[in-house]
Amino acid sequence: MPSTVTEMAVSLWKNLLQTTKERILQQRRMSLYNGAHGYDEELLKKKLQQFVGGSINLFKEDNGIGILTLNNPKLMNAFTGTMMVELQERVTELENWKDGKGLIIYGAGNTFCSGSDLNAVKALSNSQDGMNMCMFMQNTLTRLMRLPLISVALVQGKAVGGGAELTTACDFRLMTPGSEIRFVHKHMGLVPGWGGAARLVRIVGGGAALQLLSGAAKVDPERALHLGLSEETLSSSDETRALEEAQAWLSQYTEGPASVIQAVKKVVTAGRELPVEAALRTEKDIFGTVWGGPANLQALVRRPKHK
Numbered sequence: 061m062p063s064t065v066t067e068m069a070v071s072l073w074k075n076l077l078q079t080t081k082e083r084i085l086q087q088r089r090m091s092l093y094n095g096a097h098g099y100d101e102e103l104l105k106k107k108l109q110q111f112v113g114g115s116i117n118l119f120k121e122d123n124g125i126g127i128l129t130l131n132n133p134k135l136m137n138a139f140t141g142t143m144m145v146e147l148q149e150r151v152t153e154l155e156n157w158k159d160g161k162g163l164i165i166y167g168a169g170n171t172f173c174s175g176s177d178l179n180a181v182k183a184l185s186n187s188q189d190g191m192n193m194c195m196f197m198q199n200t201l202t203r204l205m206r207l208p209l210i211s212v213a214l215v216q217g218k219a220v221g222g223g224a225e226l227t228t229a230c231d232f233r234l235m236t237p238g239s240e241i242r243f244v245h246k247h248m249g250l251v252p253g254w255g256g257a258a259r260l261v262r263i264v265g266g267g268a269a270l271q272l273l274s275g276a277a278k279v280d281p282e283r284a285l286h287l288g289l290s291e292e293t294l295s296s297s298d299e300t301r302a303l304e305e306a307q308a309w310l311s312q313y314t315e316g317p318a319s320v321i322q323a324v325k326k327v328v329t330a331g332r333e334l335p336v337e338a339a340l341r342t343e344k345d346i347f348g349t350v351w352g353g354p355a356n357l358q359a360l361v362r363r364p365k366h367k
């Protein structure tokens with residue numbers, strides 16, 4: 061035990077250092093690419109910072125639901141370089157949100173997102189920059205998908221290109237009347253690069269994914285429902301009403317203590333991503349964090365009937 065004030069300060073400092081180290085290591089584990097893949101994140105961030113505009117805003121509500129706004133309405137919420145960097149920062153903030161349970165991502169100005177800012181894309185069109193941007197966005201969207209929060213993309217207006225890819229990094233998609241999701245990459249001489257193809261196959265299956273990517277077809281709410289790409293078509297396309305509807309929809313799954321909701325998302329993430337034996341072992345470990353915990357003990361006292 062530290063006895064003097066100096067020893068206590070040193071001990072506190074060591075703890076802080078350890079926590080920071082663990083947090084960085086945790087982020088590396090969650091990410092796909094690092095220096096071993098010839099990827100220099102700091103260098104890319106410096107380049108991205110040159111393409112300024114828009115913002116990614118996060119509001120954490122008291123009920124444990126975070127609202128993330130893609131805010132660049134002049135360009136249909138296209139991702140500038142600074143917005144890519146800000147998205148990564150907001151994801152880090154969400155990874156550290158102890159009381160978080162859910163997340164809604166939506167676009168300002170009643171439209172979702174038109175992908176990467178074509179001005180930045182043009183300036184980063186050499187192969188190395190393109191690969192680095194792709195690794196940066198895959199890292200961020202993989203961490204977004206693995207957040208221990210139940211996430212929803214609220215699709216109003218248009219979700220195009222990288223915007224369509226972003227919707228697939230959420231657990232669920234809700235669409236407003238008249239909205240569309242469209243993987244336009246083929247028409248840009250591209251394929252998805254933000255992880256959208258790999259995730260789309262897992263959501264709608266290989267055949268449907270091939271049709272959506274090779275046809276670059278508009279997916280309206282009806283077709284999205286049919287494909288299992290969307291969970292529900294909301295009744296209102298008004299921005300405020302749609303957000304309220306999305307919050308009400310999500311609240312049916314975020315009712316209860318954060319520790320339990322986060323554990324639910326973690327076991328599903330393990331089941332979704334890991335081979336079965338590794339998923340089972342992870343489930344056992346996560347089970348250990350809730351078994352005998354406060355919510356479990358309170359339930360044993362209440363002995364609710366599940367009729």
Ligand SMILES: CCCC(=O)SCCNC(=O)CCNC(=O)[C@H](O)C(C)(C)COP(=O)(O)OP(=O)(O)OC[C@H]1O[C@@H](n2cnc3c(N)ncnc32)[C@H](O)[C@@H]1OP(=O)(O)O
Pocket residue numbers: 134135136138139174175176177178179181218220221222223244245248250251252253254
């Ligand atoms: C791996 C990532 C791959 C990618 O994301 S590649 C990028 C794919 N995205 C695109 O190609 C989107 C191109 N934009 C469009 O098709 C249309 O603007 C879109 C989104 C259907 C919306 O159409 P409308 O509703 O008619 O609106 P609009 O065309 O008048 O757009 C309003 C202003 O926003 C601009 N804008 C839209 N998407 C942009 C983008 N991605 N990058 C840069 N600027 C973009 C558009 O140029 C227009 O600006 P302005 O009023 O002409 O100055």
